Amino acid sequence: MIRDVIIPDIGENIEKGDVIEIRVSEGDIVEVDQPLIEFETDKAVVDIPSPSKGRVVKILVSKGETIKVGQVIVQIDTDAADILQTKKKEESKPSKRESASEAKTQPIPIRAEQPKKVEKIVAVEKPPVVKAEPALPDIGIEPVLAIFAAAASPTVRRLARELGVDINQVSGSGPGGRISEDDVKAHVKKLVLQKGGEPAAITTTRVPALPDLSKWGEIKREKLSRVRQLISESVSNSWSIVPHVTQFDKADITELEDFRNNFNRKNQKSGIKLTVTAVLMKVLAQGLKEFPRFNASIDPASESIIYRNYIHIGIAVDTERGLLVPVVRDIDKKSIVDLARDLNDVAQRTRDKSVRPDELEGGTFTISNQGGIGGVDFTPIVLWPQVAILGVSRSSMQPVFINGQFEPRLILPLSLSYDHRANDGADAARFLRWIVEALEQPLMLYVDK
Amino acid sequence: MTTQLAVIGAGPGGYTAAFYAADQGMEVTLIDPAKNPGGVCLYRGCIPSKALLHVAEVISEANHAKDWGISFSKPIIDLDKLRSWKNEVVEKLTGGVGQLSKQRKINYIQGSARFIDANTLEVEDVSKKKSRQSFGQVIIATGSSPAKVPGLSIDSPLVMDSTSALELNDIPESLLVIGGGYIGLEMGTVYATLGSKVTVIEMTDGLLPGVDRDLVNELARRLGNMFHEILLNTTVVELKEEKKGIKVAFKGEAGKKEQAFDKVLISVGRKPNTKNFGLENTKVLINEKGFIQVDGQRRTKEPAIFAIGDVVGEPMLAHKASHEAFVAVDAIAGKKTVFEPAAIPAVVFTDPEIAWCGLTETEAKRKNLDVEITKFPWRASGRAITLGRTDGLTKQIIERQTGRILGVGIAGPRAGELIAEGVLAVEMAALASDVHLSIHPHPTLSETIMEAAELFDGQSTHFMRARRK
Numbered sequence: 004m005i006r007d008v009i010i011p012d013i014g015e016n017i018e019k020g021d022v023i024e025i026r027v028s029e030g031d032i033v034e035v036d037q038p039l040i041e042f043e044t045d046k047a048v049v050d051i052p053s054p055s056k057g058r059v060v061k062i063l064v065s066k067g068e069t070i071k072v073g074q075v076i077v078q079i080d081t082d083a084a085d086i087l088q089t090k091k092k093e094e095s096k097p098s099k100r101e102s103a104s105e106a107k108t109q110p111i112p113i114r115a116e117q118p119k120k121v122e123k124i125v126a127v128e129k130p131p132v133v134k135a136e137p138a139l140p141d142i143g144i145e146p147v148l149a150i151f152a153a154a155a156s157p158t159v160r161r162l163a164r165e166l167g168v169d170i171n172q173v174s175g176s177g178p179g180g181r182i183s184e185d186d187v188k189a190h191v192k193k194l195v196l197q198k199g200g201e202p203a204a205i206t207t208t209r210v211p212a213l214p215d216l217s218k219w220g221e222i223k224r225e226k227l228s229r230v231r232q233l234i235s236e237s238v239s240n241s242w243s244i245v246p247h248v249t250q251f252d253k254a255d256i257t258e259l260e261d262f263r264n265n266f267n268r269k270n271q272k273s274g275i276k277l278t279v280t281a282v283l284m285k286v287l288a289q290g291l292k293e294f295p296r297f298n299a300s301i302d303p304a305s306e307s308i309i310y311r312n313y314i315h316i317g318i319a320v321d322t323e324r325g326l327l328v329p330v331v332r333d334i335d336k337k338s339i340v341d342l343a344r345d346l347n348d349v350a351q352r353t354r355d356k357s358v359r360p361d362e363l364e365g366g367t368f369t370i371s372n373q374g375g376i377g378g379v380d381f382t383p384i385v386l387w388p389q390v391a392i393l394g395v396s397r398s399s400m401q402p403v404f405i406n407g408q409f410e411p412r413l414i415l416p417l418s419l420s421y422d423h424r425a426n427d428g429a430d431a432a433r434f435l436r437w438i439v440e441a442l443e444q445p446l447m448l449y450v451d452k
Numbered sequence: 453m454t455t456q457l458a459v460i461g462a463g464p465g466g467y468t469a470a471f472y473a474a475d476q477g478m479e480v481t482l483i484d485p486a487k488n489p490g491g492v493c494l495y496r497g498c499i500p501s502k503a504l505l506h507v508a509e510v511i512s513e514a515n516h517a518k519d520w521g522i523s524f525s526k527p528i529i530d531l532d533k534l535r536s537w538k539n540e541v542v543e544k545l546t547g548g549v550g551q552l553s554k555q556r557k558i559n560y561i562q563g564s565a566r567f568i569d570a571n572t573l574e575v576e577d578v579s580k581k582k583s584r585q586s587f588g589q590v591i592i593a594t595g596s597s598p599a600k601v602p603g604l605s606i607d608s609p610l611v612m613d614s615t616s617a618l619e620l621n622d623i624p625e626s627l628l629v630i631g632g633g634y635i636g637l638e639m640g641t642v643y644a645t646l647g648s649k650v651t652v653i654e655m656t657d658g659l660l661p662g663v664d665r666d667l668v669n670e671l672a673r674r675l676g677n678m679f680h681e682i683l684l685n686t687t688v689v690e691l692k693e694e695k696k697g698i699k700v701a702f703k704g705e706a707g708k709k710e711q712a713f714d715k716v717l718i719s720v721g722r723k724p725n726t727k728n729f730g731l732e733n734t735k736v737l738i739n740e741k742g743f744i745q746v747d748g749q750r751r752t753k754e755p756a757i758f759a760i761g762d763v764v765g766e767p768m769l770a771h772k773a774s775h776e777a778f779v780a781v782d783a784i785a786g787k788k789t790v791f792e793p794a795a796i797p798a799v800v801f802t803d804p805e806i807a808w809c810g811l812t813e814t815e816a817k818r819k820n821l822d823v824e825i826t827k828f829p830w831r832a833s834g835r836a837i838t839l840g841r842t843d844g845l846t847k848q849i850i851e852r853q854t855g856r857i858l859g860v861g862i863a864g865p866r867a868g869e870l871i872a873e874g875v876l877a878v879e880m881a882a883l884a885s886d887v888h889l890s891i892h893p894h895p896t897l898s899e900t901i902m903e904a905a906e907l908f909d910g911q912s913t914h915f916m917r918a919r920r921k
Contacts, residue, residue, distance in 0.1 A: 154854075154856055154881035155881060156879060156880040156881065157793075157794075157879050157880075160792070161789070164788045164789065164790060165787075167788075178854075178855075178883055178886075179851075179854035179855055179856045179881065179883045180854060180856075181856075181881050181883075182881075
């Protein structure tokens with residue numbers, strides 16, 4: 004059978020994208036989930052995998068072409084003679100096939116760690132006119148008598164099906180391995196915990212239904228963008244898991260600013276701009292080594308703190324589709340200039356949507372700099388599973404009482420939000436003070452304490 | 453927007469689907485050539501045959517009663533009255549179902565339907581008026597028709613199929629039943645009890661092919677006495693209409709033979725009705741066995757068209773159709789229901805009845821499964837003895853490792869009523885211990901089920917078997 008492979012529905016508002024690379028050729032035999040093309044969307048570049056095993060009969064798109072979601076990209080012959088042999092073996096196990104196809108169309112696991120990055124598109128078949136269950140086995144002729152399949156009563160089998168669980172994967176605790184309703188529910192809980200590390204500490208308070216807002220005037224409803232939805236989930240997660248405290252402080256960066264402006268003037272040709280964020284990253288490279296409890300993660304399940312022997316800092320980037328946090332890795336192994344370069348590069352690529360999904364994960368600490376916009380002091384939300392985030396506001400000239408008089412000094416407001424489970428107030432105060440002193444007296448960084 | 457559903461065919465599959473869909477709030481149009489819903493089952497199948505079989509049972513019992521000191525004289529059979537009672541039964545049921553259809557505000561059209569395309573039907577009603585209607589979804593429940601023997605098509609009123617046999621026009625002196633399956637044996641039983649000399653011809657080496665032999669044997673003994681002759685491994689070669697009957701040429705173990713019969717009943721199976729209603733205008737596919745191809749939700753290759761019942765495959769039983777109806781309607785309503793029963797019971801309404809569900813011993817042997825078969829003979833059943841009917845057997849096919857009941861088979865009077873407990877046991881994945889720890893009332897035939905389960909865990913109270921464990 005010739006099967007059309009289409010660009011699946013990736014998310015809201017994604018209607019089209021570009022073919023970056025074609026990974027197969029006509030005549031190739033492909034396996035299930037083997038990448039067919041690289042497809043660039045609003046957010047990131049993704050692989051479009053094959054939904055079935057077969058031979059590539061026709062490739063209908065070309066590199067560089069802009070194509071739409073739903074468009075057919077490749078045609079695969081699923082009955083190609085040389086693959087039928089193995090297919091027969093696969094198809095003789097109806098229960099396995101059902102669970103495989105269920106796995107195929109499971110939604111993309113949303114990791115609460117970072118806001119949206121499209122990691123891997125899961126293959127879907129061309130949607131039929133009527134909404135049908137994902138590829139049900141062709142039973143038809145002889146009814147499937149579920150002998151030797153799950154030992155579960157009809158009601159329990161129905162529950163499993165409604166919950167989207169393959170009853171044959173559930174282990175039964177009853178006599179003879181009988182599966183009860185509770186067994187099915189326990190299985191579902193296990194799957195949920197496995198899927199994306201959704202921690203057990205999700206708030207269980209009942210969320211009330213929204214009142215009818217049109218009661219008080221005109222309203223306009225707009226579907227949330229994918230990025231927005233993912234941010235929403237991420238921050239809700241962080242908010243409910245992390246007990247937040249924000250420690251505020253101010254750093255006198257008058258001298259740092261002079262140095263910075265000088266440097267940038269002298270190095271105009273190199274194109275590298277030293278920013279406050281880049282300097283902060285360098286400071287944090289040392290700071291997080293001195294205060295490793297701010298570069299860690301809390302694991303309540305094992306009642307432990309996990310120290311991370313690497314320092315990857317996420318930088319909050321404001322893009323037109325929302326907040327994204329690309330990560331610059333191994334801060335401690337890079338010079339300020341390297342950091343500035345990496346920072347500029349990743350920020351730019353995040354804004355123009357060419358950042359890779361893997362670049363949006365793995366951070367140990369985050370910096371959120373609102374200096375470009377303005378404002379004084381804010382309380383950033385820790386990006387779980389990290390334990391701290393440094394918010395930076397716009398520096399401004401302030402009168403500071405030094406040596407008996409008021410002097411104009413350039414003051415940078417800093418807001419350190421932290422997970423109180425990992426660190427206490429005193430720790431945070433000390434850590435932030437350390438950062439301030441490093442900014443004010445940078446040479447202290449090189450003095451052994 | 454309300455779902456607009458058309459159901460083509462109002463047999464047990466079709467009307468169950470229509471009723472369930474209406475109860476779910478869908479707008480249903482039900483199309484069938486008969487005045488009321490009922491299909492083959494109610495009009496010319498399950499129901500009339502069971503009515504007649506009940507009469508046959510009464511005649512048999514009355515005859516048996518002389519062993520108990522009660523002698524009845526040979527019954528006088530008023531065929532017209534019998535026929536009219538049978539028709540009354542059909543009327544009552546079909547009328548009742550018709551009422552239910554009206555109560556549910558179903559748009560019942562007496563007529564036929566043809567697909568113009570996947571969503572459009574051309575409906576012709578009984579007054580020949582045609583109309584085109586569009587539907588969001590269609591369920592095909594067109595059922596099946598008696599199969600013909602290739603090469604034996606002879607157009608004669610003396611050659612009957614199950615439909616004409618049920619019309620009971622007369623009681624032939626001699627009747628040849630071609631096909632030793634359940635229809636042939638049931639109809640043979642009716643005619644034999646009413647006075648015909650019945651000969652049964654079966655192509656394979658046993659009656660009711662596929663059914664466990666020990667169950668069939670309980671029946672075969674009695675049928676051997678009731679029927680004039682049972683010819684196994686025999687096929688009919690030719691049928692020729694003659695002046696006063698049909699001359700039949702058959703080929704069997706003893707070579708070729710010729711014999712004349714007053715009437716012949718051809719009961720060699722049933723074929724699904726898939727022709728002449730425009731399926732070629734849709735994406736619906738028919739498989740190599742002639743059934744409509746469907747998935748677990750009974751959806752065909754055309755997403756808006758479902759099919760249920762005899763037209764989609766074996767077993768061609770009314771209760772399979774009605775349960776497929778629930779699945780198809782659920783699927784239309786967007787639910788994740790799939791047709792995956794652990795057991796579909798089957799009943800042969802001969803005397804003794806035979807009923808089974810789940811895994812049979814025959815299947816278990818074929819697949820080389822690790823099972824234990826327990827058998828409780830009815831000669832050890834108190835109730836069976838009070839009925840004077842010890843020609844019975846209750847057996848269970850049990851997973852050796854776990855004690856889980858995988859199949860139940862029963863031969864004996866009332867087997868059809870008893871098998872439901874077996875279905876429940878298999879569906880619930882009951883263990884033998886669950887069944888024998890459940891108190892069954894005494895003295896009833898249901899105790900044979902309890903004791904067959906006991907045999908798995910040891911001995912049963914009333915029957916000792918040679919211990920193999």
